[in-house]
Amino acid sequence: MPHARLVSLALVLPLFAFVGVTFVAPLASLLSKSAYETRIHDVIPETMDVLAAWDGQDLPPEAAFAAIAKELPSARANRTLLRLSGAANRLQSGMRSLITRTAQRVPRTEFAGTWRETLAEIDEDWADVQTWIIIESAAAKFTLRHYLQALDLEAQPDGSIKARPQQERVYMPLLWRTLLVSLSVTLLCFLIGYPIAMLIADAPPRRRNLLLLLVLIPFWTSLLVRTTAWIVLLQRQGVINDFLVTLGFLRDDTRLEMIYNMTGTFVAMTHVLLPFMVLPLYSVMRSIPQNQLRASASLGATPIQGFVRVYFPQTLPGIGAGALLVFILAIGYYITPALVGGSSGQLIANMIAYHVQTSLNWGLAAALSSILLVAVIVLYLLFNRLVGIDRMRLG
Amino acid sequence: MECGPAGLYYSTIYAYNRKYMGEQTPSSIEDFFDLDKFPGRRGMRRVPFANLEFALIADGVPIDEVYATLDTADGIDRAFAKLDTIKDDVVWWEAGAQPPQMLADGEVLMSTAYNGRIFNAQILEAQPFVIVWDGQLLSLGGPLAIVAGTPRIEAALAFVRFANRPQSLANISKYISYSPTRLSAETLVGTHLETGIDMHPHMPASAENMRRALKSDWRWWSEHRDELNERFSAWLAR
Numbered sequence: 001m002p003h004a005r006l007v008s009l010a011l012v013l014p015l016f017a018f019v020g021v022t023f024v025a026p027l028a029s030l031l032s033k034s035a036y037e038t039r040i041h042d043v044i045p046e047t048m049d050v051l052a053a054w055d056g057q058d059l060p061p062e063a064a065f066a067a068i069a070k071e072l073p074s075a076r077a078n079r080t081l082l083r084l085s086g087a088a089n090r091l092q093s094g095m096r097s098l099i100t101r102t103a104q105r106v107p108r109t110e111f112a113g114t115w116r117e118t119l120a121e122i123d124e125d126w127a128d129v130q131t132w133i134i135i136e137s138a139a140a141k142f143t144l145r146h147y148l149q150a151l152d153l154e155a156q157p158d159g160s161i162k163a164r165p166q167q168e169r170v171y172m173p174l175l176w177r178t179l180l181v182s183l184s185v186t187l188l189c190f191l192i193g194y195p196i197a198m199l200i201a202d203a204p205p206r207r208r209n210l211l212l213l214l215v216l217i218p219f220w221t222s223l224l225v226r227t228t229a230w231i232v233l234l235q236r237q238g239v240i241n242d243f244l245v246t247l248g249f250l251r252d253d254t255r256l257e258m259i260y261n262m263t264g265t266f267v268a269m270t271h272v273l274l275p276f277m278v279l280p281l282y283s284v285m286r287s288i289p290q291n292q293l294r295a296s297a298s299l300g301a302t303p304i305q306g307f308v309r310v311y312f313p314q315t316l317p318g319i320g321a322g323a324l325l326v327f328i329l330a331i332g333y334y335i336t337p338a339l340v341g342g343s344s345g346q347l348i349a350n351m352i353a354y355h356v357q358t359s360l361n362w363g364l365a366a367a368l369s370s371i372l373l374v375a376v377i378v379l380y381l382l383f384n385r386l387v388g389i390d391r392m393r394l395g
Numbered sequence: 396m397e398c399g400p401a402g403l404y405y406s407t408i409y410a411y412n413r414k415y416m417g418e419q420t421p422s423s424i425e426d427f428f429d430l431d432k433f434p435g436r437r438g439m440r441r442v443p444f445a446n447l448e449f450a451l452i453a454d455g456v457p458i459d460e461v462y463a464t465l466d467t468a469d470g471i472d473r474a475f476a477k478l479d480t481i482k483d484d485v486v487w488w489e490a491g492a493q494p495p496q497m498l499a500d501g502e503v504l505m506s507t508a509y510n511g512r513i514f515n516a517q518i519l520e521a522q523p524f525v526i527v528w529d530g531q532l533l534s535l536g537g538p539l540a541i542v543a544g545t546p547r548i549e550a551a552l553a554f555v556r557f558a559n560r561p562q563s564l565a566n567i568s569k570y571i572s573y574s575p576t577r578l579s580a581e582t583l584v585g586t587h588l589e590t591g592i593d594m595h596p597h598m599p600a601s602a603e604n605m606r607r608a609l610k611s612d613w614r615w616w617s618e619h620r621d622e623l624n625e626r627f628s629a630w631l632a633r
Binding site: 079089090093094096097167168169170173174177235236237238260338339342343344345346351354359361 | 436441482485486487489490493500501502543614617618619620621622624625626628629631632633
């Protein structure tokens with residue numbers, strides 16, 4: 001029935017097109033920036049052509065000096081110079097002003113016979129091979145340096161790759177911390193959410209609706225409001241500490257540190273993400289017939305045996321769905337940890353946001369995102385092996 | 396960017412809440428770093444900007460040598476070493492609204508903050524906050540940019556001209572304590588629109604408040620921000 005096939009394909013085509021245009025294409029284009037970027041190369045195309053044949057040992061030929069002396073002022077006029085100067089400055093602080101200054105001064109400087117001497121007159125750094133190595137590297141169309149940086153590696157002058165010194169590592173410790181926080185929050189959500197879901201599923205209809213509402217109201221409340229509420233509750237001069245001091249359990253100088261550290265991050269994130277665990281669990285538990293447990297009891301099982309061997313295995317699809325939802329949401333969290341996490345409140349998503357919004361280093365942001373995406377996919381596959389995605393139920 | 400008009404001067408200062416401060420009150424940037432004299436937690440923004448400058452001034456670097464010192468590897472090490480001395484007692488803030496909140500709650504004894512935020516809390520919420528202007532970091536804010544290639548360049552330029560007229564610049568101080576950037580606007584600063592108080596003592600660029608002030612060097616920061624932000628993140632995580 002090829003005709004019917006075509007009709008059904010035509011019906012889902014708009015959906016595929018929508019997903020392709022609004023999701024897959026922008027994502028792919030952003031992630032590709034982690035390794036391939038022509039915008040910087042196109043600021044100084046002629047210079048890069050000359051540098052392509054350069055060995056990187058001695059100073060490049062006069063043609064390279066002539067090309068860059070022509071292209072920098074015109075890039076300044078076209079307002080594209082910032083792309084190059086920003087990228088070069090990330091490789092070595094100071095390049096930004098060198099490039100900006102040169103672009104300004106070339107038209108005003110007297111030609112000294114060769115462009116090499118003219119540029120060296122503007123700034124002696126042009127007579128340094130290192131300057132040219134950085135320019136070539138910053139403007140390269142294809143580069144792996146963002147991945148090296150994201151993995152806390154650095155290329156040595158001889159071409160080998162080494163890990164950065166321990167105290168300079170930034171991104172890998174943050175990635176590990178992000179995974180650790182996400183896994184812990186998922187586990188906490190499971191430990192707290194499972195009994196709640198059971199309680200709701202077993203309750204008589206009227207109380208069930210009330211209990212569900214108690215789960216849903218926070219779920220519908222703004223993330224920032226809930227985070228701020230935890231600050232009010234947990235801080236040193238907050239509600240909980242005040243209460244304990246008033247009752248005499250604590251002295252004024254032994255108030256508990258419950259926020260602006262890892263504890264604050266765990267508490268606030270677990271609370272915010274709890275509904276994503278409770279709701280799939282509840283929907284799975286509702287579909288388990290009550291009389292199965294009674295049947296197991298009548299066959300001689302203790303309540304614990306009945307739970308472990310009859311009830312719990314049937315809730316696994318709900319656990320799988322809830323855990324995956326919570327984990328994937330947790331891994332991209334950054335506002336909540338930033339507000340309540342103190343010095344440990346920086347996760348990998350904060351760095352991605354910083355490089356997208358503030359430093360405008362999209363290459364590095366894309367490399368970090370790609371690494372995070374790969375980490376999530378690996379965990380997902382692992383998870384699929386353990387639980388089985390086909391058995392998962394999202395409610 | 397090579398140059399451009401800035402709309403205002405704002406300042407990063409530190410402030411405290413009189414309600415939680417004892418008899419002795421802090422008066423210098425050195426006091427902010429002195430945990431023996433003023434035991435208690437400090438609020439600081441979770442970025443290297445301002446913190447490195449404050450650390451160096453507190454460590455005895457003369458104000459006019461701060462950026463020259465930061466320009467050396469030793470100078471940056473020195474700033475981080477000074478920050479190390481209070482690191483365990485710092486509550487890091489992220490948004491400008493947090494320091495007034497933390498001061499009001501007594502979460503921190505002192506906090507760095509934007510002077511306008513503290514002004515708002517003092518004047519509109521009657522909080523007993525005190526700004527310590529010593530060692531303040533005066534910075535240019537509110538620059539205007541025009542999108543390249545806009546078909547309405549004339550209207551955009553007309554707005555930039557309007558926004559940079561002395562009266563327009565001075566009008567900002569009717570609402571918040573940020574100084575105009577043009578000398579010709581300085582004499583036009585008057586009173587707060589809502590409460591009618593005299594704005595002069597609250598202006599960051601006034602001669603009185605500028606006695607020991609550092610002007611932030613945006614050129615230096617545009618060169619070093621990326622590098623220092625990484626270093627700061629690594630330092631925080633340690």
